[in-house]
Amino acid sequence: MDINESLKLENQLCFPLYAASRLVTKCYQPVLDDLGLTYPQYLVLMVLWESDGVNLSLLSEKLKLQSNTLTPLLKRMQESRLVERVRSEKDERSIIISLSPKGIALKSSVPALQEKLLANIGISVEEGIQLHELLNKLIKNLSL
Numbered sequence: 001m002d003i004n005e006s007l008k009l010e011n012q013l014c015f016p017l018y019a020a021s022r023l024v025t026k027c028y029q030p031v032l033d034d035l036g037l038t039y040p041q042y043l044v045l046m047v048l049w050e051s052d053g054v055n056l057s058l059l060s061e062k063l064k065l066q067s068n069t070l071t072p073l074l075k076r077m078q079e080s081r082l083v084e085r086v087r088s089e090k091d092e093r094s095i096i097i098s099l100s101p102k103g104i105a106l107k108s109s110v111p112a113l114q115e116k117l118l119a120n121i122g123i124s125v126e127e128g129i130q131l132h133e134l135l136n137k138l139i140k141n142l143s144l
Helices: 014-035 039-050 056-063 067-079 101-121 125-143
Strands: 083-087 095-099
Touching (some): 039 095, 039 101, 095 101
Antiparallel strands (some): 083 095
């Protein structure tokens, strides 16, 4: 491929990743709006549904977000009574994020949400599994 071809937008790996990310997130939004959630809030809840009571650094690591990005998000989630934030008894510098009763209750809405999303994405389960594996490989390689 010559230099002019390699510089075209449609030949870049970054653009389809960026566009797909935006469009998939856009598919989530109407369903999340019904729950009163933003996409980043949903991601936080997913981590906590998997393992409740995590410290900020673990949440930051799992979501690949810096703590200064998460802190205002978590404050808003606490104001909305989705999570609780408390200082760790073992290390007062550490903040523990836990689900509130409202955050726990939202978990029951997830299967219907995922069903709606799968219907909108337009790829088979097998293609989804392959894409998931490739994206995780890419994330792992870029995180080194």
